[in-house]
Amino acid sequence: MRFPSREQIAALRERYPHGARVELLAMDDPQAPPVGTLGEILGVDDAAQLLVRWETGSSLSIILGVDRFEIVQEGGKA
Numbered sequence: 001m002r003f004p005s006r007e008q009i010a011a012l013r014e015r016y017p018h019g020a021r022v023e024l025l026a027m028d029d030p031q032a033p034p035v036g037t038l039g040e041i042l043g044v045d046d047a048a049q050l051l052v053r054w055e056t057g058s059s060l061s062i063i064l065g066v067d068r069f070e071i072v073q074e075g076g077k078a
Contacts, residue, residue, distance in 0.1 A: 004048045012044045012064075019075030022052060025068035033058050041075060 004012075020041045024033055033039070039054040050062040050069075062069055 003046060009044060009046060009048060012048055016041050016044055016050055016071075017075040018043055020071055021073035021075070022050075022062070022069045023072050024054070024062075025070060027060070027062070027067045029060065031058070031060055033060065038072065 018041060022039050022041060024035055024037045024039065026035065027033075033054045033056045037054050037056055039052040042051040042053055042059075044050055045061070048064055050064065051059070052062055053059055
């Protein structure tokens with residue numbers, strides 16, 4: 001597995017800031033929250049996954065390029 005560069009991670013952190021709200025559109029995971037669930041981005045990890053706290057209480061991450069979601073409210077800087 002090839003990890004993204006520091007520059008790529010920095011760009012993702014700028015694009016998906018802490019506090020941004022997302023809506024889940026699709027996730028192929030048996031533990032996934034239901035489609036339409038809202039969540040808050042907590043950060044981006046070193047593997048370029050979005051760390052999300054879902055309104056269901058789950059904290060399952062979004063995998064970019066695999067899971068589908070949309071930003072419903074822009075976040076602020078932490």
